[in-house]
Amino acid sequence: MIRIAAVTAFLLGLAPGIVQAQLQEMRQTIFGMD
């Protein structure tokens, strides 16, 4: 977990403001009622 945060922070430090990247589309399978 800590390593992941470190990688993210490292990249942010290298290239602040670089192109945002994110979900484009999501097909979420849903199941039943509780």
Added chain:
Amino acid sequence: MRVAIRKIDGTTGVDVSLNRGVAVVKFSADNRVSVVQIRDAVRSNGFTPKAAEVRIRGRVVRNDGAAMLVVPGQERAFRLIRHADAAAALAELEKLDGKMVEIEGTVPESKGRATAEIIQVRRVVPQGHLD
């Protein structure tokens, strides 16, 4: 459920089919929506979110030898693993370290709020070469 998902800032369209058991969500170009947010909205409406198929853009990095997709400006990362139906797709990532890519794959069902989620990679498209 459609209304709950649509209220999440950054979603641009939601199509829920209870018969087919799927919610299809589209996102704006500058969205910061996470898989967890969508799944929370599903749960809050009494349904259980299972696996999801996603298209997502991010930068490929290596962390202890494992391929990761990080989303610049966001405090989360995806661990990229082999998809059972597309074993070669993961190998393509080795040539794309540090590059922005679009990935199609599966985010398996998750019970917790992990900051590191998993994508089973089915297809990789280097950014700038999108069809």
